[in-house]
Amino acid sequence: MLCDWEVQTYEYWVQLLEREAHNASAPKSGLKMQDSYHFYDARPTQALWWSPFVQSFRQLPPMQEPLFSLNQTAATRGLTKALWGVGLRAPSINVPKYLLYLQDRARGLGVEILKADLPVDGGLEKALAAAEQVMTAKGRGGVDCFVNATGLGARKVCGDEAMHPIRGQTVLVKGEAIATRTRTGANYSYCIPRPGSGTTILGGVKEKGNWNGEIDDQTTRQILEENRNLAPELLTGADGGFEVISVQCGFRPGREGGPRLERESVGARRVVHAYGHGGAGYQQSVGSARLVVRLVTESTGGSHVFSRL
Ligand SMILES: Cc1cc2nc3c(=O)[nH]c(=O)nc-3n(C[C@H](O)[C@H](O)[C@H](O)COP(=O)(O)OP(=O)(O)OC[C@H]3O[C@@H](n4cnc5c(N)ncnc54)[C@H](O)[C@@H]3O)c2cc1C
Known part of the structure; x- marks a missing residue:
């Protein structure tokens, strides 16, 4: 059921973007079709169920970009190499914009909030x-x-x-990453550009049962360090690091x-x-x-x- 919901959502977003592309006056949703890369320590033991449903799915050759550069810099930073990776095209979301877009559409259909x-x-x-x-x-x-x-x-x-919280912490930085990237395995980190905003969200952690709403500085450092490797095009700060705009934490609504x-x-x-x-x-x-x-x-x-x- 959950897989089916995700496929329906992906297909709906693709159609929404096609409608936007063909109608310049259509309200903008804050979605954008982009390259998306998933990097793993090794080939996952289970097949990626979603691979037949997404556009341009392919396995990444280790000696070509983007895996090649990722592993070159991983070695110099003492990070575990990603020996396997896949690429695809997927929508990334400028969430604040998308929520306002949905709200406007609902109001346009007569919804009172x-x-x-x-x-x-x-x-x-x-x-x-x-x-x-x-x-x-x-x-x-x-x-x-x-x-x-x-x-x-x-x-x-x-x-x-x-119901239980799955705590996450993210860092908003200047610049839009040229692709969404997710690193799974020894390191868990991701960068998700917010289309049209000139910013990118870097993550992250998934801490089941943790209700702590305070920012953890050690986690922030870890997110920035692991993302140096994932999104080097965003290292535009005077000190060679990210230009941090804000750090936040939130609770995903987990349910057994x-x-x-x-x-x-x-x-x-x-x-x-x-x-x-x-x-x-x-x-x-x-x-x-x-x-x-x-x-x-x-x-x-x-x-x-x-x-x-
Ligand atoms: C760090 C992080 C990373 C995430 N990454 C992803 C991702 O990669 N992909 C993805 O799809 N999603 C992601 N999410 C989204 C998230 O995981 C949730 O699935 C999503 O936000 C759930 O939406 P919802 O509308 O069900 O719940 P919510 O957005 O939590 O909305 C619940 C609403 O109910 C209201 N409410 C609750 N109690 C009351 C009350 N007593 N009275 C009145 N109102 C009440 C709240 O105020 C809130 O407005 C991420 C979230 C976080 C925090």
Whole structure:
């Protein structure tokens, strides 16, 4: 199911970019098709399931770029060499821009966005009642169906103890990397350009169960050191290093057993749960959202819900 969501999302993004390319006045999504490289210590023991679904997938010859230069500099820095790698074309996302683009599209389709902190001390029923009150206060009438997309918040909103944080830390630097690169194995690091912003996100860590929201300086140093090798074109600082704009940490909404997408009745209220996508909430978004639309349609008897994805 998760693989299918990712394939649907990839295909949708490719089509979205084609539409943008053919219509100069179309609003820009913040997506861009780019080269993407994955470097490994050795050939992975399991096949890369996604290889048949992406454009221009190929194994990288070790004596040619980009593997050749990567390993030359790895040797001088005492890093483990990447003996295997693949290349492909994949969309990278300028996330702040993409979220605003989605918000504008939703508003254009008649969505009204209301903000409120829902209570977490009385279970899902109390949270839903509070959400309904917000709607009623705005004169929006009753709620046909709720979609609970509270991410890590679901741990408290509906008492889902399978939810846990997967802590990440990233560094935003000046300059757009010419490709997305991910290093897996002895070192885990990545660089993801934010198209059109003149910046790149460098990562990272995946720390399951770590609730620490403070920046860890040692992790920052490690991210910068490992990325020196991955994205040398961004070493534009006067000291020969990166030009750091900001350092941040965040929590991926992990869930034992994977994302929860299902219907539930809470008293007389109908809910569709849609949370727990871990570190893949964007890349699974379109496939996952289509399932949400189907579940809401089933929940409400199906007459007045339709997808405009
Ligand atoms: C370091 C890092 C790296 C990542 N890398 C990737 C990646 O490579 N690929 C990818 O696809 N994704 C990536 N992600 C995205 C991420 O992993 C998630 O999958 C994604 O953000 C989940 O989106 P969501 O909408 O389900 O949850 P969220 O974005 O967490 O949204 C949940 C919303 O619910 C609201 N909420 C919760 N509780 C309440 C309450 N009581 N009352 C009112 N509102 C409430 C929150 O305020 C929030 O707005 C990364 C995230 C991080 C932090």
